[in-house]
Amino acid sequence: MFHSLESTYQALHTEFLAKSRHNDIPESPVARATLRALINQTRSDLQKCSEIHSQISRVLELQESLLAPIRILPSDVLTEIFQLVIETSPNPGITYTSRGSPKLVGCIFLLTWICFWWRDEALSNSTFWSRIAVNYTGSSHGPPITVAAFLTECVFRSGVSAPMRIRICIENTNFFPSIAALLVAQAHRWRQAALSFRYQQQMDSLGSVFPFKPRFPLLDDLSFDSLDPNIAKQILDCYPPLRKLELDELSESSIDGIAGRNLNILKVGRYNGLSLARLLHMCPCLEFLKLQSFRFRGNDDVKQITCQSSLLALDIGGDMGNDDRIENGAWTGVTLPKLTTLDVTLPDLVNHDRLEAHRLEVAYEASTSLGELKEVVKRSKCALQRVNLTVYAEDYERLEPQLTLQTVDEFFKDLPVKAEGSFVGNRLLQEWKKDMEET
Template structure:
């Protein structure tokens, strides 16, 4: 080989050839070498023998030497890119066993902001997800990622505008391919958000519903209540009416759509609904249910609900809508509930009164999160003295009756203005904790330790 051929054009058989070339004439050679090593990197074409690795190290040394002597910026940049690719072929991660690489993928995915695959059209139509980024690194990573169905088993579909259904044919086809990558046996986590009642049902949603027998976690948000759309979403066919793996269900819709799923008696451990009636509590009844979140419960009291869910540990409730029903026999319930949330994750003050706690005791309750009513309602402050409203009085009565030992209390005050008399705030807190069965120092007011709480360090909640 001629002395004026740059080392960047040398292959592993000619690493010891000499060359002399100015930096300005190196550009075409390094462009070709960059393409060569980029292809090797993408295919994970690593040197497998000691001789091949030694030759590559020699080539790396020569490339590094070129980078140190080259003064032309464009060529210097190309040399550095080639050097990066060459060194990458010797990186230890390229020789990891398959199970170790999969374990790394799992850790990266679980700690990422997008552990699943998301199709959203709220801002612009796109697919995103951590697993997609990993699969685009190289052919080896893509092969390993595609061969592991669990990585493709979390899918969110969010259609927001009517024309999204018309201009996403290609994206829908690609997403359908990703659903196929989840295999036939891996459990699925799905989220379906449909915001336009006038748009046709997207084909990809139909595909997800067809896999309902594989759902393990499902979140369904419908901003419409049309029975026509519900029927099209879940046709009444035997293959579509079983949820044998479903343990976590969230339905954000005020229609009776959730009842359709509950009728199938899935083995739920966590359930979140907008509305639930006492007449439907027996259908919900399950010994496997651990967490239940309801915005509004309608019935005579909470006793039947707690009775049919004997293993329930966490109950979150925003409001109780009392409905007199003389045909319903009252049940006495000694619940195993550990956590009661009355306001932590909601915007409005909870209204849980009118006998909601009749015939209920909570002897095992250890954690209470509750929002107190406004401090500036004149009707609550006759003669300047605070009186707790009905819902709080009933709550305190059931707590005292239960003889539970609360270990953690999160008390939230909702105010309508920043400037409040200190004595009003202190009086309200004192009234709330008066005769309360708080047995531990780990009790909190808005995440501030009870013993350290005062008006000055209070976090106002709007």
């Protein structure tokens, strides 16, 4: 009796495993009633037969799954669920990293392993295969042939017209691996791109495989990291329709490449140009600007008045080295009437390891730049809702409390922002001052 029942459930497991994989669900009322009766019998056997409990449990799970509501979801609903799974994954998309296990990873692969129905849905939707990242570090040889072939298949699955989101990071090597070239060959489909190159040779290789001009007709989100600012210029000179741009350095010679009515978000480490007024004038729809340093380049006599009526948020300053800061006179001619959010980071003014003369010079320029920024706010007559001032320090415990308090008080004095919108290091101003006074 025991062996007969065990053989029966072995056969049932094989049968229902195949049904589950092929999504062979009961479609008629009679078929569903028959399956429910079989489920009741399986449950009864599960209570009686402890010897083969685990095998019966697996069969019961397969039987019940055939009646699960997810089995009869419309295709478009299942696609939406897949999209949410991919978007909320810690690493959405498909990724190859040269370190560790040499293989492609991505949650989309897991979705193709559940059943034939899910596999067909996943393979048939090009958007699931259009987000790909290649991180290549510390290696002088290419990836395994199997990885390159697999990536080629993924690119094929992404179709011919679906916009792509790609990430290419190549460091510690002066060549351009073929696996990255597969993504570059799809440049005409890039919608979002995060590129990190360290050598000009890599950019030369990149340019040699662009399919046609215009090279980036869909690109609206670009993040570029390179030791050579001229590399980014080669992309900007193609005039992509950017909505968001993030890069280490922007020069006056590249400003025409970002001009227009598309750009909404601009994050720049260093801007070397004629004036901030000209930069804002060339980007009339800019809503968010993050700028760590500005240096005048060109004719210092250039005077331009700009009322930029779209900018809502401004993030200024940071610690990028002793010579990187907002130069005095940078805000001449700038008016920002719609500004509501202001974040300012002061350089490390009080590090005792620096020469005293240089420290005083930095403190003077920072103080002057803060004053100029306050003048912009006042003449703009904007309604600030939130202002945050951060005093950068390599060693925060070595800050001079009195000097820090004086700098903060001077900045917030007469600034048109309410107490509940005034912050220092993302803490309410009054709470921060109380702690500093107790130090």
